[in-house]
Amino acid sequence: MSRKVLLIEDEPNITEAIRFLLTREGWQVETHADGADAVQVIVAAQPDLVILDVMLPGKSGMDILRDLRELKSMQALPILMLTARGQSRDREMAENAGVSRFMTKPFSNTEVLTAVRDLHAQATRL
Amino acid sequence: MATLNVLILVCLGYVVLLFGVAFAADRLAAAGRGRWLRSPLIYTLSLSIYCTAWTFYGAVGNAARSGLEFVTIYLGPTLVMVGWWWGLRKLVRVGRSQRVTSIADLISSRYGKSNTLAICVTILAVVGGTPYIALQLQSITLSFSIFAEADPTGLYREGSSVFWVATGLALFAILFGTRNLDANERHHGVVTAIALEAVVKLVALLAVGIFVVWTIAGGIEQMMDRIDSSPIGQWNIDASRWTTFTFLSAAAFICLPRMFQVMVVENDDESHLRTAAWAFPLYLLLMSLFVVPIAVVGLDLMPAGANPDLFVLTVPLSQGNDWLAMLSFIGGFSSATSMVIVTAMALSTMVSNHVVMPIWLSAQEGSASVSGDVRTIVLMARRVSIAAIMALGYFYYRMSGGGAALASIGLVAFAGISQILPALVGGLFWRGATRTGALVGLSIGFGLWIYTLLLPGMGGGLIPVSVIENGPFGWGFLRPQALFGIEGIDPMVHSVMWSLSLNTIGFCVASLLSFPSPLERLQGAQFVNVFDHSVAPQGWTGSVAQSEDLMIMTQRILGTVPAQEFFQAEAERQNGRPGRLPEPTPGFLQRLERELSGSVGAATAHAMIGQIVGGSSVSVEDLLAVADESAQLLEYSSQLEEKSAELTRTARKLREANTKLTQVSAQKDDFLSQVSHELRTPMTSIRAFSEIMRDADDLSADDQIRYAAIIHDEALRLTRVLDDLLDLSVLESGQVSLNVGDGSLKSVLDRAVSSALAGGDGSLIVRRVRPSERIQLHTDLDRLGQVFINLISNAQKYCDALEPVLTISTHDVGGQVVIDFVDNGSGIPPEAQSMVFEKFARVGSDKAGGAGLGLAICREIMQRLGGDITYLPGQGGAGFRLSLPLAYRQAAQ
Incomplete structure (x- = not known):
């Protein structure tokens, strides 16, 4: 069974880097660069994992996270959040909104891979 | 000739009209309507009770006897109004801020709420006022008798007519003067009726004057000729009498209880004084305009020996102009009634507050709280006092026989009441004035006035002729009309000179020698500095009063509803919400006392609260510290106020600055977070791809080139962002050199x-x-x-x-x-x-x-x-x- 990750990120270069990393790990990587319709895209794609940027055009990652967690089917979905804003307030907000893992850019590739593995393992164990 | 019956009918009709006006005005005022009732015009007209029957009839008589001297009676008040209105303003301000009910209350309140002083002033006022009331009754009787002489029916009885007049006036005063208890609630009915009477007497006198000048004399020129040829035309002015009389009438204008009543107690608005300052002198001018012509024509026309005091009536009558005579009679009647009513009201307030209430209070002493319905008692006391004062006037009239010339009684009363002047003016302007000083001055002045003027003036009986001629026990230097050997001057001038000067000296010396009580100092500072003293220092300290007791007492004095309203307002002031009884704080007790003063006078109110609070009215140490240097205190307080205002301003500025800082700080956070994003984003790509190139050994050559290009681009982007940021920061800081x-x-x-x-x-x-x-x-x-x-x-x-x-x-x-x-x-x-x-x-x-x-x-x-x-x-x-x-x-x- 193939694992599907949905990456919501508006920086093309970062998207490309993560796609490269996760594809080599055996993930099927789908990407989306706009915040405005991100919730619908996620719901429609039914991914095993979501990687979500905070600063997105149209709608912020924080709002997308909140809206997702409102939905019953999306409450257990592992969500890894990435932000380039270096504020601890963001981490608190994200944790309150139900994020699974929160990481600050720039990250090391190993970090991202470990986080993705962990989250996926947790989700499948449940 | 009009019959007496018509006159009595007209008279009754006029009285009914007055009742109606007073009643309507009271109703209007109670309904909160009728703003004109509180207009400066009504105020000015009400001041005209200064012009009693004595001025209405007596001025002509005075002119016939002594020429232009009558002018002094008008000159005094005019000088006060024009030259001393700022003093009156202070008097009115003090009266209102201290809720003063009468002149006795004012003096008592100023000198430490001393009831002894209040009683002194009350006695002085009653003694001086009684002959004055008698004088009014006499004038009404005399004018009646003029008509009665010509009445064929012979039904007229002099005695009974005075009795009924006195009864009617007492009734009027009781009905409209004691309706409400709080003297500061003002008697709109009475004041409006008086204003109407003021118009009537002015119109009457002007009508007679016009009749005399244009109908009898035949024009202004002829009138002037007549005046020139008349003996009045060759008067010689006696400077000492002129000065004395002008001064006396000025002093009386301020000190007379009835003047104080209309000027201070009934005053609705301090600014009315501004209008009165020119309008009242104008009124006096009009009143005096035709006095000389009427006197001259009267002397010409009337048979020798005719009473010149009645020329105003007899001249039109002798010409067969009955209706003018009737109008003139109504004018005189108006002058007399308005004076009697207001005097009775003013005196009754003094008697009930300063004589009856203290006696009643001392009878209550020992009980924890004041019992009984004080309200009813005070009102009863006032009503009985009015009746008693009228009775006193009536009996005085019957006993004196009504022979003396009207003007002299008036002046004697003036001289008596003027004894208050030193204590009053001193109290308003001199903080050093003390209760002892006031008592000493008043006693000396009062005594000397009785001894040198009242007793000798009343003729034989009260004082042996030998005393007048040789002095008591044959001591010549104590002769009443030639004290210390000063002889040959007018008795009136002599009396006024001695009584007032020794009064003033006694007042000053005793004030300087005595030590004022703390409460006196406090009150003195409040009176003298009334204009720059809005917050009263607090007189009650360390009280153990029970609010319930105070409430019960207040209900009994003010009535249930006003008392509850007052307590509720106080509770709200203290707790921010009504419902509970207020704590007996010094400030609250102070305000309560002032509220009660409006009903029962300062001294009584003070004593009543003292009874409940347990006598701990003033902590001497506190007050000495406060009041001893109260001038400093005032300055200090204004400094404090300034400081407090400054603090408020600073606090506001700080709040604004803080808001601004918060905004700036939020902007800065936002900026930093943006900068972080702009820097981290390219760094993320750079790090990710460089790690990929380091770790992945299976990259195709194309991928390697492509990823290296991304790293290169992102590094350039990073540089650009940094360049922009630096550029902007240099530009913004203004350090850029162009x-x-x-x-x-x-x-x-x-x-x-x-x-x-x-x-x-x-x-x-x-x-x-x-x-x-x-x-x-x-x-x-x-x-x-x-x-x-x-x-x-x-x-x-x-x-x-x-x-x-x-x-x-x-x-x-x-x-x-x-x-x-x-x-x-x-x-x-x-x-x-x-x-x-x-x-x-x-x-x-x-x-x-x-x-x-x-x-x-x-x-x-x-x-x-x-x-x-x-x-x-x-x-x-x-x-x-x-x-x-x-x-x-x-x-x-």
Whole structure:
């Protein structure tokens, strides 16, 4: 069974880097660069994992996270959040909104891979 | 000739009218309507109770006897009104702020709420006032008898008519003067009736005057001739009598209980004094206008021996003009009744508050709280007092037989009541005045007045003739009319001189020698500094009063509803909500006392609260500390007020500064977070791809090249962001040094266009109107070029037209170069237009990789160069307008 990750990120270069990393790990990587319709895209794609940027055009990652967690089917979905804003307030907000893992850019590739593995393992164990 | 019956009917009709007016005015005032009832006109007219029957009839008599001397009676009040209205204003202010009920109350309140002083003044006022009331009764009787002489029926009984007049006036005063208890609630009914009477007596006197001058004498010229040939025409002014009488009438105008009643107690608005200051003298002038003509014509026409006091009546009668005589009678009647009513009201307030209430209170002593319905008792006391005072006047009239000339009784009363003057004026203006001083002065003045004026004036019986001629026990230097051997001057002048001067000296000396009580000092400071003293120092300290007791007592004095309202307001003031009884704080007790003073007078109110609070009225130590240097205290208090105002201002400024700082801090957080994002984003790509290239050993050569290119691009982007940030920070801090030089706009644009287009994909077409660009500039050409490049690059990045075109047009507008950059894209949405010059403002999704600092930098540069950049709406595409002075000036920085 193939694992599907949905990456919501508006920086093309970062998207490309993560796609490269996760594809080599055996993930099927789908990407989306706009915040405005991100919730619908996620719901429609039914991914095993979501990687979500905070600063997105149209709608912020924080709002997308909140809206997702409102939905019953999306409450257990592992969500890894990435932000380039270096504020601890963001981490608190994200944790309150139900994020699974929160990481600050720039990250090391190993970090991202470990986080993705962990989250996926947790989700499948449940 | 009019029959007595008609006269009595007219008289009764007039009284009924007065009742009606008073009743209607009371109703209007109670309903809160009738603003004119509280107008300065009514106030001025009510002051005219100064002109009693004594002035109405007596002025003519006085003129017939002593020539122009009668003028002094009008001169005194005029001088006070015109020259001393500021003093009256102080009197009114004190009276209102202390809720004073009478002149006795004022004196008592000023000198430490001393009831002894109040009783002194009350006795003085009653003793001086009784003959005065008798005088009014006499004038009514005399005028009746004039008509009665001619009455064929012979039904007229002098005695009974006075009795009924006195009874009627007492009834009027009781009905309208004791309706409400709080003297400060004012008696609109009585005051309005008095104002009406003031008009009636003026009209009557003017009518008689006009009749005399134009009908009898035949015109002004003939009148003047008559006056010249009359004995009145050759008066010789006695300077001492003139001075004394003018002074006396001025003093009486201030001190008479009835004047105090209308001027201070019934005053609704301090500003009314302003009107009265000119209107009342005018009234007096009109009243005195025809006095001399009537006197002269009367002396000519009437048989020798006719009473000149009645010329106002007898002259029209002798000419057969019955209706004019009737009008004149009503005028005299008005003068007499208004005076009697107000005097009775004023005196009854004094008697009930300062004599009856203290006696009743001392009878209550020992009980924890005041029992019984005080309200009823006070009202009863007032009513009985009115009746008693009227009875006193009536009996005095019956006993004295009514023979003496009217004017002399009036002056005697004036001299008596003037003894209050030193204590009153001293109390208002001299903080050193003490209770002892006031008592000593009043006693000396009062005694001397009785001894030198009242007793000798009353003729035999009360004082043996031998005493008058040889002095008591044969001591010649104590002869009543020649004290210490000063002989040969007018008895009135003699008495006034001695009594008032010794009164004043006694007052001053005793004040200087005695030590005032703390409460006296407190009150003294409040009186003297009434204008700059809005917050009263507190008199009650360390009280153990029970609020319930106070409440019960207040209910009994003010009535249930007003008392509850007062307590509720106080509770609200203390707790911020009504419902519970207020704590007996010093401030509360102080206000309660003042409220009660309005009903029962200062001394009684003080004593009543003292009874409940347990006598701990003033802590001497506290008060001495406070009141001893109360001038300093006042200054200190005003300083404190100033400080407090300053603190409030500072606090507000601090709050504003804090709000601003909070905003700035939020902006700074936002900025830092934006900067972080702009720096971390390229760094993320760089790190990710460099790690990939390091770790992945199976990368194709193409991928390796592609990833290295990404790292390179992102590193450049990082550099650009840093450059922009540094540039902006230098520009914003103002530390940038401009490299000002000369060049043409065209060459700057040429360089900018080629430089900007070199970095793009070559799809953008730039249209320029070259001839108009031949403008020489004196400015920083590199910085200007930077702005141009930025705008062209923006068009290149963001213009979404299929064939993007940027039009650059230049105008010279009044010494300014205006350069417009307009593209043919969809432009910037209106809601974002105001934001484009802000840092990190980006419109829509930003795929072009800018940090959003470009336009912010452009704006900073343009402002440095003395120009500006604005968004040009309505151009179809995105439009920016640059404006720039032709020559950069240092001053523009």
